Amino acid sequence: MSPAAARSYPWYYAPLNWLLLGLAHLPLGALYVVADGLYFLLAHGLRYRSRVVRENLRNSFPEKSEAEIQRISRAFYRHFTQLVVEILKLAAIQPAELARRARWVNPELMAGALARQRPVITLGSHMGNWEWILGSGALALPGVMAGVYKPFKNPFVEAFMRRVRTRLGAEAVPMLATLRYLVQHRRGGRNISLLTDQAAGPEDRPYWTTFLHQDTGFYSSAERLAAQFDCAVLYVGIRRLRRGYYEIKFTEMPDAAAVAAAPPGAFPITEAFARQLERDIQASPEQYLWTHRRWKHKRR
Template sequence: MRALRFRLALWGWRSLSDLIFLVLFRVWPYRRNIVLLNMARCFPTRSEKEIRQMVTAYFRHLADLIVEPLMIGGVARGSLGKLVSYENTALIERLLREKKHIVLMASHYGSWEYLLSLPLQTDCQVLAAYSPVSNKWINSRLLKLRGRFGAVMIPKSEWYRRTLGWNAESSAIFVTIADQRPPESGKYYLNFMNRKTFVQSGAARIAVQRDCAVVYLDVTRRERNAYDFRFRLITAQARELGEAGIMEHYYKALENTIERQPEFWLWSHNRWKFHSRQGQKPVNALKLL
């Protein structure tokens, strides 16, 4: 009976996603020019036909992405494995046995909302940042969905202070979506997807300050609405690698993930909004704090 309920719910979610796709792609084209431009510049060797196929595939994924938080928030725990699986959890277990705090560097790839099921994979506390919405009822509902599996949700404005000041006796995992565009062009950049890209180094800064272990979350879409998450070690001692080294390793790993299945990254985000200005430095000029 549970399997039948899951299949019926999946049919409903996918039908809603198909309708959203028609709206976003046909009726009200949502940032389609930004998506097309981003993909064309990041994949200069691909033909126009290939780029347009990628754009269509991306909008199908974007529609799925809108309904997937409802899916992960409503699915029975016994059916959770049909939506998400975790690989190389032994790495996390080893780092926790070594009493290490972990900065988990995720990205806008696949469905990052699924990552809020991580507390079911470990006994330690899992902290994640969120951006509050102005409507209090909606904000409360989102927090309930996102905290359903035990994640400690922290407002984005308090994230840096709370993570640096986290003094729990047991180790914790700090989940960061690390490919955020900085609020302005900023000082630091690197080469990412064939483009000069300004970066935020907040996740690396936290890791260095606390000398955390740093782990990259590699994501593969197994099938529609289902993802495999794999943990890959960047460094067990952040201070040895430093901010610059952490960011370089992270963005190289993310680039490899995107090139494997390009359509599942958040291409409608205006990631390359800012232009160069005098006095900016490459990421390898970042200094250890």
């Protein structure tokens, strides 16, 4: 971590910084041993958010038996603990290793959109390893990758995660700076990535739809940004093929023209995103972030 970044948090976090960087320099095989220990600690010892995980799974898959829910829950904790060490590895991973482990299926969709001198919005989710999308995209895709994120309250975590997210060439944009970033780079060949599956509160003007059998509010900022800046829109999906290896694929979404042609109250981009994400979760339910309190808000 650079001296400038180190000065952004209190000195007593320095030992933790050295510990995390030391772990990040271990081979992934060794880190997966750490992940195995974390699995037993979180899933069977601390039972980390186990009530939230099982409630989310039962509500999302009412057709599944309790035995199936338990199986998905265990597989999720395996995935989750491997995800933790994979994100940590981003602090030291070599570009060639990340490129080998995260394969882009159709990068030409991004290249075609940027060639038309339009900003591109990519809509992602807490599926698979979303942090590897940003780093590997900065290596594999044309233009500049920029990920929108919600800043952490803890100053050390904020500084460390910014380093993790930007060390391979991507840019990290705080959520409240999204509009200003697009204004500054509307013709600059930028791809700005939004995690659109977070729980949108009443103040966020959510779009409500049925998602995984539940009334669900989604952030609708993609609609407004696409219309305002004439953006192309792509869904980015990632799935784990086996431990440490992922496949990343774009799917074309409705764009600014579709938003302009939609009737009042329709949100074609967000609705298409919800349906695509729903299909991905149903195909690999253990790879979604079930510890997230996705349905904490209710429609007014």
